[in-house]
Amino acid sequence: MRGSEPGLEKKLEVSGFADPASLISMKLLSLAAVVGCLLVPPAEANKSSEDIRCKCICPPYRNISGHIYNQNVSQKDCNCLHVVEPMPVPGHDVEAYCLLCECRYEERSTTTIKVIIVIYLSVVGALLLYMAFLMLVDPLIRKPDAYTEQLHNEEENEDARSVAAATASLGGPRANTVLERVEGAQQRWKLQVQEQRKTVFDRHKMLS
């Protein structure tokens, strides 16, 4: 839970891109930005032929079976007379036939659909890769280093936790390189998740 102390959070924010949590938030925000940009195209985009349709459903009439008509016409032309082609009934019956038909104009954005599905799949893919990394590769390459141990000790000593957090926020062990900082942030995040897991899955204190 340490990483969520406000003071510490501030420090993390200062470190900016180095921290995976903020990376995620960047990803998230850029995702939002992409989605936001998607809002713009429908206004000025050239409505491609596959993005609009006027669909007319005509039920069986006399000896003509029911039929569905699909045409790319603008909204004002979306009626039976324009869309039903060729007209299956002779001229004097057109009006009666068309009264039965139901025409509906519909719009969609294939680009939005495509982009959203691709974004979604790539986020899922990235998370799965990271999960695989955390579960398989990480335990192999990681040696029990001093920093982790220190954090573990703090973890055990629950009373001293807030004190330790205050210490850290006041300028505890300063990491030098970007890599170390990423490492530290990742460790903190892991501990946080571990704590959450204990609360939810082991102790059943919450969300059961």
Next chain:
Amino acid sequence: MVLWSIILCAMDNRGFRQGSFSSFQNSSSDEDLMDIPGTAMDFSMRDDVPPLDREVEEDKSYNGGGIGSSNRIMDFLEEPIPGVGTYDDFNTIDWVREKSRDRDRHREITNKSKESTWALIHSVSDAFSGWLLMLLIGLLSGSLAGLIDISAHWMTDLKEGICTGGFWFNHEHCCWNSEHVTFEERDKCPEWNSWSQLIISTDEGAFAYIVNYFMYVLWALLFAFLAVSLVKVFAPYACGSGIPEIKTILSGFIIRGYLGKWTLVIKTITLVLAVSSGLSLGKEGPLVHVACCCGNILCHCFNKYRKNEAKRREVLSAAAAAGVSVAFGAPIGGVLFSLEEVSYYFPLKTLWRSFFAALVAAFTLRSINPFGNSRLVLFYVEFHTPWHLFELVPFILLGIFGGLWGALFIRTNIAWCRKRKTTQLGKYPVIEVLVVTAITAVLAFPNEYTRMSTSELISELFNDCGLLDSSKLCDYENRFNTSKGGELPDRPAGVGVYSAMWQLALTLILKIVITIFTFGMKIPSGLFIPSMAVGAIAGRLLGVGMEQLAYYHQEWTVFNSWCSQGADCITPGLYAMVGAAACLGGVTRMTVSLVVIMFELTGGLEYIVPLMAAAMTSKWVADALGREGIYDAHIRLNGYPFLEAKEEFAHKTLAMDVMKPRRNDPLLTVLTQDSMTVEDVETIISETTYSGFPVVVSRESQRLVGFVLRRDLIISIENARKKQDGVVSTSIIYFTEHSPPLPPYTPPTLKLRNILDLSPFTVTDLTPMEIVVDIFRKLGLRQCLVTHNGRLLGIITKKDVLKHIAQMANQDPDSILFN
């Protein structure tokens, strides 16, 4: 637009960091201005003469020495210590303190704004930031809802097949422009391939059915497994519906990480997986959680909301409204939902902000147009057939059904969840999810109404049959010879309708049973949609029954006045709608917001009265069978410290019956204002677990000075030991304005007045608990001190109040777990 605001957010953040130092200083000077009277009193009360006798003398000393606030300059030099004024995890915030802090901050900005143009701009941007935040929340939650809708739709269809014209299309969009759609088989087109077509290149026969069946179950299991493992590995807090926890958080509880970035990402991702796995759950509740995460994360961009827990909760209330707004496409309903169901503190300003956030969110979702129907929800219906007064009887019957379902669901679900919480069952969350998914998928596939996604089912049930509808539910016999479109008379049911009735009845049973076991599993799961489905099925069954009854028995007195031959008297879709409202009302006990959500869904104002009748009946019935709604039941199950604002406390107990210490307990742990050393205080801190200590003039007199929080104390002492020269274990800690007179050659003293709350709430020991509970509820207190004749006697915390209420209601008081 969003990019621009992100940049703005970053700038605001940076600007704040530079400005924070000076603002903190000034606020502390502001506080100083207010405690002059307290300062004056400090000198007079150093003995243990009974306080009442000393009043005259006190007054004198107040008038005499009250001007001595000479060294206020010292506080200007005091650095703000990071961490002071924040809260620990699983603690309750003090609304009063937070609100007064915000008022101070606001006052300071207003005062400053007259000084320079820059400060004026700052004050304007500060005032504007709330609305900007709402805009961002609306945009983000609307976009995320669009993402969830589109991908969930796609993944749900992925269980059945894939589009060769572009893998990203779902079934409907795959056949969108196809030339080969026929009137008879409207959802078949060559571009859409079922799995059997892809694997064994045929769609006919038993083997193809088995292949499809197998693939359906396999995909469902895969999605559920992915969902539960992502939740387990990355964000355990992302599971469940989230509304009970958000209710608790909004009432002032702190759960760190519950509204964090990882929770947001994982909840969004796994929600899609969970919905597409075909489990009996909905996305509406989790969407509220997602929107609240957006609100919380965006709060970090604004100084005003980042540092103040009370202000942040106002934002979260509005975010919850935005969440419901996108979940149901009902902006007004969202605002009312936030007001009626989730929020604890809901001033008018928050109402307007929620309104704006809900508006922006709905607009954003509408411009994404996730369902291609220019609506915000899949099950939008539009019919305007009138209803007859007599129909209120079946509507009320539906209300009774909804109430029964609600009570049954709550009772069984809570029993099951308690089992999960206390027995070995809870040790296997992944296996549990997989087993439930497997059972659901295996049972769901053979029945077409369970195989389709629940929102599609609801939309089909709400639908009013026309001549053009091809579904089995609309398979009526057309015995009339009208060539006019428009209003259709009641018709006798065909074979399709009868078989649909059987299938729906089976669906109803499956949904009722499986939802009980699904809600509360360790994946994101909401219960709005399953509840609505149960109600809609029951309503449709009743509606079709009524329709046929009216058709075949037009001579009955109840029908013959208004339902003549060839008239359209009964709309089964309306019954489905009313049933859905009743069941949802029975489970959640919502009334106003429920009706508003339902009529925003349907766009028909003429159905308000049926919906109201059903919602009210179901609430009565459900309340008669069980006191609390599902969210309150889950709050109590988990022992969250939530002080219900709706219930009256009507027992004749007094404050002294509730306060700690009890009669046989050791004395209340207090700090004295100027005689304890650092070591003494540290011993007290390490030996006790209290989260705050009253400060008194002296142990003998027990006259109250203020209240200091444990966390602030720890941080300040630690900070002083590190930063302040000469502070050692024997240093005296003092909370007065001036350091106490000390013999020479003693170590330097430590002044901690800035962390002392000088205005703690006090009641006398004979105050009735009704009033104390009311004070706690209305002011959002965290603790309240009890005095007798002016002497400090004890303390009542929020937890004590909750325990007392539980005890009075004959419940186990130890079920309240957190502080």
